[in-house]
Amino acid sequence: MSASSAASRDVSRPEFIALIAGLMALNALAIDVMLPALPYMGHALxxxxxxxxxxxxxxxxLGFGAAQLAFGPLSDRFGRRAPLFVGLVVYAAAACAAVFSPNFATLLALRFVQGVGAAGTRVIATSVVRxxxxxxxxxxxxxxxxxxFMIVPVVAPAIGxxxxxxxxxxxxxxxxxxxxxxITVWAVLRLPETLAPERRRPLRADVVLDGFRIVLSNRSAIMYGLAGTFIFSALFGFINTSQQxxxxxxxxxxxxxxxxxxxxSLMAVSSYTNSRMxxxxxxxxxxxxxxxxFTAVSGLWLVLALTLPMPLWLFMTLLCVIMFMFGWSASNMNSLSLEPLGAVAGTASSVFGFIQTVGGAVLGTIVGxxxxxxxxxxxxxxxxxxxLALGCILIAEKGRLFGVGEEYRA
Known part of the structure; x- marks a missing residue:
């Protein structure tokens, strides 16, 4: 019996959630554990x-975002497990090679490759859930x-x-x-294959392009995907400048x-309350x-920052509220963007992952x-x-907020 079939029978819901979170956490680890080291890297290189x-x-x-466009169709064709394991091997190999970087340009190139490997974890993790x-x-x-997943940002900078x-x-x-x-060993032994053979899509140009067409032509899905992009852009902007x-x-x-x-940790608490509500x-x-x-408190933050010196306690208080709202926004927007696209879940996950990651990285870097x-x-x-996120939601909902839409209650 294969590891996949055994896992599909034996894996419990708590272990499934923990494993998916572990896969996604590799991406957060590659970002947050680096933060205390940025000055040392800059000086050394x-x-x-x-x-x-x-x-x-x-x-x-950028590597993480761009490669998702490839991992989506690949996972819709070959299933979830094989592309994931390829990505995990690339991630680990690039991390090892970065140890020997002779200059800053080489380090950046290897970080790009590491992001390419990590793309598989993001696409496959969300596809498996869908x-x-x-x-x-x-x-x-x-x-x-x-x-x-948010345990990693809590502990990663301290680990670094x-x-x-x-x-x-x-x-x-x-x-x-x-x-x-x-994480790779855990996934090999315990991650089930969730895409049945009869649901797999051929890896032909016309089929792949049709999958992208289905995703990009769904107004509600693409607008919620863009809303998530803007929210993540704000987060990336803060991460880029947090050390400073x-x-x-x-x-x-x-x-x-x-x-x-x-x-x-507040974002983790926010996600938990969201799961209960x-x-x-x-x-x-x-x-x-x-x-x-999120938008109203951010506006208050900007006004106060422009008009008076911002003490640490006030900065932390406002940011706490904003980050708590981020926890409520992010997972729900991702779910709303994927909800109508179950037939092309891998492709949809890759498209929204690409938009959110590359868009968030570029816009967040501009802010930084x-x-x-x-x-x-x-x-x-x-x-x-x-x-901008609010505008996208209004377009998705045809100008009406707080409707239940066509959500499944199951």
Whole structure:
């Protein structure tokens, strides 16, 4: 009996959620564990402009986003497991090779390749969830996955800080490779194949293009996908500048990972509350309320940042509210974008993953490039992206908020 068939019989719902979260967490690990090391990498590899250090994150995100367009059709043709394992091998190999980077350009190239490998984890993880669940049940599972997944941003910067206390920054890449190998073994043994042979789509140009056409022509799906892109752009902008904000502006120094972990933990709590509420209230009502609060509090943050010095307690309070609303928005918007596209779940996941990752990375990097020693640029970014996300939702819903739409209640 194959590992896949055995897993399909034996894997429990909690283990399934934990495994999917672990796969997705490899992406978060590749971003957040790097944050304390950015100054050391920049110094070691001769990076003069400190804002250029952000490219270590951006290069990874670009590879991660672009490769999803390939992993989607591949997973719709060959099933979920095989493409996933190819991506995991590439991820680990690139992490190991980055240890020997002779210059900054080589490091960026390897980070791009590492992102290519990680693309498989994002596409296959969301596709597997869509294969097994739909409607509010899917939103509930995605919220629980996101809750577990958020443990990584909570602990990763602290892990990176500890690694830097015990050795050079290259050790961080070895740590990433070790974790990816462990997750790979778990997936080989326990991840079921969720795409039945009769549901697989041929890997022909006309079929692949038709799959992309189905995804891109669905107004509601694409608009929710774009709304998610703008929300993630705000998050990436904050991640890019978080080390500078907490260390350079507020002087937290080695306490930076604790501040970052606190914000991430709120998003995990938010995802958990979403999982408990979404079956009763619905994806639309929760995400619509969240984006309104997200945008309004971001606007208050910008006004205050422009008119008075922003103390740490006020900055943290406003950001806590915003990040809590992000937790309510992100998983529900992803579920709403995938809900009508179950027949092409792999392709849909790849398209929205590409748009959200590349769009978020590019827009977030633009916001990060405006860092001027204050929180004004990042606050302005949150306001702009919140307004754009709200506009996309209004288009998706034909100008009407808080409707239940055609959500499945199962």
């Amino acid at each position: 001769g990076v003069v402009d400190e804002n250029d250090r952000h490219f270590v994150l951006t290069a990874y995100m 294969d097994r669940f739909h409607g509010r049940a899917m939103a509930e599972v995605m919220s629980l996955v996101f809750m577990v 800080q500890v690694i830097l206390l015990t050795g050079p920054w290259e050790y961080i890449f070895l740590f990433m490779a070790a974790v990816s190998v462990a 904000i907490y260390v350079d502006i507020y002087g937290l120094g080695a306490l930076f990972p604790l501040a970052f972990a606190f914000q991430a 979404v079956r009763r209230i619905g994806m639309r009502r929760l995400s619509h309320a969240a984006i309104l609060i 490039s405006f860092f001027d020693g204050t929180v004004v640029p990042i606050a302005a970014g949150y306001v702009v992206f919140g307004v």
